[in-house]
Amino acid sequence: MSSENNSNTVTEEPLHCPGPESEDAGTGDACNSCNYQQTCSSNNNLPKVEDPDIQLIKDNLSNIKNKILVLSGKGGVGKSTFSTLLAFLLSSDPDLNIGLLDLDITGPSIPKMIGTMSDTSNAQLHMTSNGLIPNYVQDNLATISIQYLLPNIDDAIIWKSAKKETMIKKFLKDTLWSDLDFLIIDTPPGTSDEHILINKLLNKTQSVTGAILITTPQEVSLNDVRKEINFCQKVGIKIMGLVENMAGFVCKNCNRKTDIFKATTGGGESLCKEFNIPYWGKVPLDPRLGVCCDQGESFVDLYPESEATLCLVDIVENLMDQCEL
Known part of the structure; x- marks a missing residue:
């Protein structure tokens, strides 16, 4: 049956949702097929009220020079691992102060990787009359995560979007x-509520410095990263660079390199050429890295001469160049 005779066929994909707070709410291309078109149109006629939290966020973040989002289109590509390695490596310079924000509300993993959570116990946030005191891994590296607020380490977060937004x-x-x-912001996979909210809040206060995209070499990962690139372009987030994670494994005994995840279409480097974004290189697999994450230890401190650490040093140099530090 041809598409012309099939009434269920969508001949043209709608564009992305403009959002209920947008001036185009209820009138955008995506709104014509949305069940909430009438609601958004009605809300758009109401007077706009500035969120009182915006000024509070602006004041509180005014002492942070660079806010870096770590993004990936899918889970399992090592985004949280990279965020942790980046925080450890940056904080190895005693002249730099680093913050690491775990924005993955339903699947927080930063506390385990950073060493503030064990299999049986969990660090807690101290709440004062002035605010939350983050957990300090070392003098110049502070972290915050929903994990620190859970009474039991295995408690699940079963929240709707509104409660996530509040947190x-x-x-x-x-x-x-x-x-x-630097404030390194580790985000959950995809292009969902958390990403839209953090971008909106930071852009209304002090704009995001940029985003680092994480992928693995195989096409199934690259397809999702293309969506992440599209998201960044639509919401105005600068893509600082793309990192190709888990790119090859070098045997420590024979020094032979094996591509565990084969780049069937050219990998991350080809993707960067396609979209004209900076390619920041490959980080190879290293079994010792997984052990360090499980034990909450700094891989870059324990294995400074490893190929993975040397690649990360180059990535940090690219980051510092773009941030003019």
Whole structure:
């Protein structure tokens, strides 16, 4: 049956949702097929009221020089691992102050990787009359995560979007960060509520410095990263660079390199050429890295001469160049 005779066929894909707070709410291309078109159109006629949390967030983040989003289109590509390695490596410079924000509300993994959570116990946030005191891994590296607020380490977070939004706002406006050179924001996979909210809040206060995209070499990962690139372009997030994670395994005994995840279509480097974004290189697989994450140890401190660490050093140099540090 041809598409012309099939009434269920959508001949043209709608564009992305403009959002209920947008001036185009209820009138955008995507709104014509949306069940909430009438609601958004009605809300758009109401007077706009500025969110009172915006000014609080702006004031609280005014002492942070660079806010870096770590994004991936899918799970399992090592995004949280990379965020942790980046925080450890940046904080190895005693002149830099680093914050690490775990924005994955339903699947927080940063506390385990950073060493503030064991199999049986979990660090807790100290709440004062002035705000939340983050957990300090070392003098110049502070972290915050929903995990620190759970009474039991295995408790599940079963929240709708509104409650997630409240918690993310609390992290941004109530956390007592010191003067930071970098705030690394580890996000969940995809392009969902958390991503839209963090971008909206930071752009209304102090814009996001940029995003680092994480992928693995195989096409199934690259397809999802293409969606992430599209998301960044639509919401105006600068893509600072793309990192190809788990790119090859080098045997420590014979030094032979094996591509565990084969780049059947050219991998991350080809993708960067396709979209004209900076390619920041490959980080190879290293079994010792998984052990360090499980034990909450700094891989870059324990294995400074490893190929993975050397690749990460190059990535940090690219980051510092773009941030003019």
